[in-house]
Amino acid sequence: MAQITDIEKYHVTFLLREGAYFEVFKVEDSQRNRYLMKLINLAKLKTVQYYDTEKYRISEIEIMQSVSHANILKLVDAGETIVNGQRYAYWVSDFVPGELLADNRARKGIYTEYDMKVIITGILNALKYLHSQSEPIIYNGISPYGIILNLSSGAPVPVLSDFGHAQILNKEHRKCFTDGLSPFYLAPEMFKGLYSTRTDLYSVGALMYHLVYGIQPWQIDLNEVPLKEREMAILSARKVPLPVPNIRVFEVNEDLLSIMAKALSQDVDERFQSAEEFLKALFGEVSIDCLNYEKIDMDTDKKDTSEKAKLEKRGNGFDDVAGMEALKKRLQEEVIDLLRNPERYKKLRVQIPNGILLYGPPGCGKTFIGEKFAEELGCNYMYIHCSDVASPYIHGGQEKIAAIFQQARENAPTVLFLDELDAMLADRSRHHNVSESGEVNEFLTQLNNCGENGVIVIGATNNPTALDSAALRSGRFDIKVYVPAPSEEEREQIFHLVLDGIAAVDVDYKQLAKMTEGYVTKDVCILVNRAARITGRQDEEKIKMATLLNEIEKSKGELPSVPEAELRKHEMIRDQFESRKDSHRIGFKTSKEK
Ligand code: ADP
Numbered sequence: 326m327a328q329i330t331d332i333e334k335y336h337v338t339f340l341l342r343e344g345a346y347f348e349v350f351k352v353e354d355s356q357r358n359r360y361l362m363k364l365i366n367l368a369k370l371k372t373v374q375y376y377d378t379e380k381y382r383i384s385e386i387e388i389m390q391s392v393s394h395a396n397i398l399k400l401v402d403a404g405e406t407i408v409n410g411q412r413y414a415y416w417v418s419d420f421v422p423g424e425l426l427a428d429n430r431a432r433k434g435i436y437t438e439y440d441m442k443v444i445i446t447g448i449l450n451a452l453k454y455l456h457s458q459s460e461p462i463i464y465n466g467i468s469p470y471g472i473i474l475n476l477s478s479g480a481p482v483p484v485l486s487d488f489g490h491a492q493i494l495n496k497e498h499r500k501c502f503t504d505g506l507s508p509f510y511l512a513p514e515m516f517k518g519l520y521s522t523r524t525d526l527y528s529v530g531a532l533m534y535h536l537v538y539g540i541q542p543w544q545i546d547l548n549e550v551p552l553k554e555r556e557m558a559i560l561s562a563r564k565v566p567l568p569v570p571n572i573r574v575f576e577v578n579e580d581l582l583s584i585m586a587k588a589l590s591q592d593v594d595e596r597f598q599s600a601e602e603f604l605k606a607l608f609g610e611v612s613i614d615c616l617n618y619e620k621i622d623m624d625t626d627k628k629d630t631s632e633k634a635k636l637e638k639r640g641n642g643f644d645d646v647a648g649m650e651a652l653k654k655r656l657q658e659e660v661i662d663l664l665r666n667p668e669r670y671k672k673l674r675v676q677i678p679n680g681i682l683l684y685g686p687p688g689c690g691k692t693f694i695g696e697k698f699a700e701e702l703g704c705n706y707m708y709i710h711c712s713d714v715a716s717p718y719i720h721g722g723q724e725k726i727a728a729i730f731q732q733a734r735e736n737a738p739t740v741l742f743l744d745e746l747d748a749m750l751a752d753r754s755r756h757h758n759v760s761e762s763g764e765v766n767e768f769l770t771q772l773n774n775c776g777e778n779g780v781i782v783i784g785a786t787n788n789p790t791a792l793d794s795a796a797l798r799s800g801r802f803d804i805k806v807y808v809p810a811p812s813e814e815e816r817e818q819i820f821h822l823v824l825d826g827i828a829a830v831d832v833d834y835k836q837l838a839k840m841t842e843g844y845v846t847k848d849v850c851i852l853v854n855r856a857a858r859i860t861g862r863q864d865e866e867k868i869k870m871a872t873l874l875n876e877i878e879k880s881k882g883e884l885p886s887v888p889e890a891e892l893r894k895h896e897m898i899r900d901q902f903e904s905r906k907d908s909h910r911i912g913f914k915t916s917k918e919k
Pocket residue numbers: 645646647648649686687688689690691692693694785819822846847850
């Protein structure tokens with residue numbers, strides 16, 4: 326246990342996470358060095374753990390102080406303090422530049438096999454280290470909320486950062502408490518308070534599944550299930566083989582499915598026996614033949630293709646989109662009207678645009694408007710993350726691109742949303758890799774006339790200048806629109822959209838819009854979400870102005886998420902991009918070029 330130090334020297338800059346008895350902050354010292362700090366309310370802790378709080382330090386702080394590994398948070402300080410008469414234990418660690426895996430996951434949805442493997446490998450390496458201590462340490466708390474992804478170098482490095490559930494095996498066997506953990510991540514024996522190296526490995530299997538499918542293994546809706554019956558409901562859902570949903574464009578390969586099914590076996594003896602064995606399987610050094618999984622059809626939206634779908638608005642469509650008036654109008658006039666009345670426009674030889682390019686800073690609604698556009702049009706929607714398709718680590722990119730377009734055509738009309746387009750359409754002059762060039766060629770071929778086949782491609786990118794110039798020529802991305810950070814007026818609309826009905830009468834929308842200068846749309850949503858959570862915790866029904874103002878104040882340093890300088894950079898990119906010759910070129914050379 327470190328010496329009791331002076332907690333006053335740290336200044337809180339941001340609340341990162343909170344639980345029933347703790348809060349995790351970003352903090353700074355007087356030299357503006359950044360750290361993470363966890364503050365643990367010892368009285369509250371007692372209410373969730375069975376054992377003596379004095380021993381708490383043994384299970385969390387002492388464990389963290391005794392370990393040292395690249396995938397484990399490094400403590401630099403720890404101590405105790407009294408705030409308002411309440412006792413707190415705290416630890417301070419190195420700052421990790423990145424984000425919680427939970428936030429990363431919420432943004433990414435589902436991961437490529439490659440990205441998932443990078444994350445899982447780091448976690449297994451940490452567990453291999455913890456499990457091989459002379460007194461093995463069981464982590465017990467694998468969850469996207471306790472893992473920070475260090476994003477400071479190329480590949481994300483996962484860092485185990487929450488040892489709140491960790492225990493030393495064999496020390497004096499305590500029951501493990503599962504408060505705050507997702508039940509879908511728990512091996513069956515953990516419901517009885519039992520833990521071992523193999524329960525940790527079960528949770529890794531659950532995380533793996535969660536990352537590749539975006540849902541949890543044997544996930545069921547627990548909202549309707551009374552608290553007392555949840556354990557039984559979860560365990561009985563697991564009586565069938567591991568369900569493999571068909572929600573990815575590319576199916577997960579059979580080896581990985583076997584690995585997940587083995588890690589998630591309900592029989593402890595059938596699971597991986599060590600992190601090392603798990604790692605070897607992941608790298609193909611040992612083969613696993615576990616077929617205890619079953620492919621299931623989750624695509625409830627699959628429609629009867631024998632009858633051509635009618636283009637009728639479904640959902641709220643553009644009504645959900647605050648601001649963006651000019652873009653909505655263009656999409657309505659240049660695409661929706663044409664697709665709804667093809668005969669009328671055919672006679673006039675008006676062509677349906679093939680592609681729409683949306684570019685600009687992150688978090689401003691490019692993806693959102695794509696999805697809402699498909700709703701407004703009432704057609705099929707496909708979302709593709711381009712790095713899933715075109716990556717130097719994945720072979721067969723060309724075939725995959727062809728397969729995506731084929732799927733889009735078969736279900737036409739389809740809005741095909743391609744996120745991070747630059748990953749697939751990088752300027753060919755910049756790369757030497759033949760297969761990547763092949764992918765660009767394939768993509769451009771597919772893009773030609775796809776509008777005629779009822780496939781509207783929307784590409785989104787933060788950096789349009791990195792795109793291959795051939796993609797920007799006429800007949801490909803015909804509509805190019807910069808999606809900026811919302812103006813003050815638009816922020817007011819966004820606040821209205823997300824707060825109307827859940828905010829108290831005293832909310833001054835104009836003031837909120839004024840006070841959130843520089844916020845991107847996503848920031849406004851995050852802010853309102855935080856205020857809603859606080860309101861819920863205070864057991865109140867409506868969000869008050871004071872809570873919103875307080876959250877704006879508390880979020881300083883974190884929000885706006887896109888610094889002003891970066892917004893300016895995007896505007897410069899826009900100016901540069903709009904002035905490109907090829908962006909306006911329609912086939913004739915200018916006199917200068919001749
Ligand atoms: P981008 O694709 O530009 O990075 P997103 O489309 O992911 O940004 O936007 C982030 C979130 O902000 C969306 O999930 C949505 O909840 C919200 N959002 C964005 N634009 C709007 C808008 N115009 N109206 C309402 N909500 C929006």
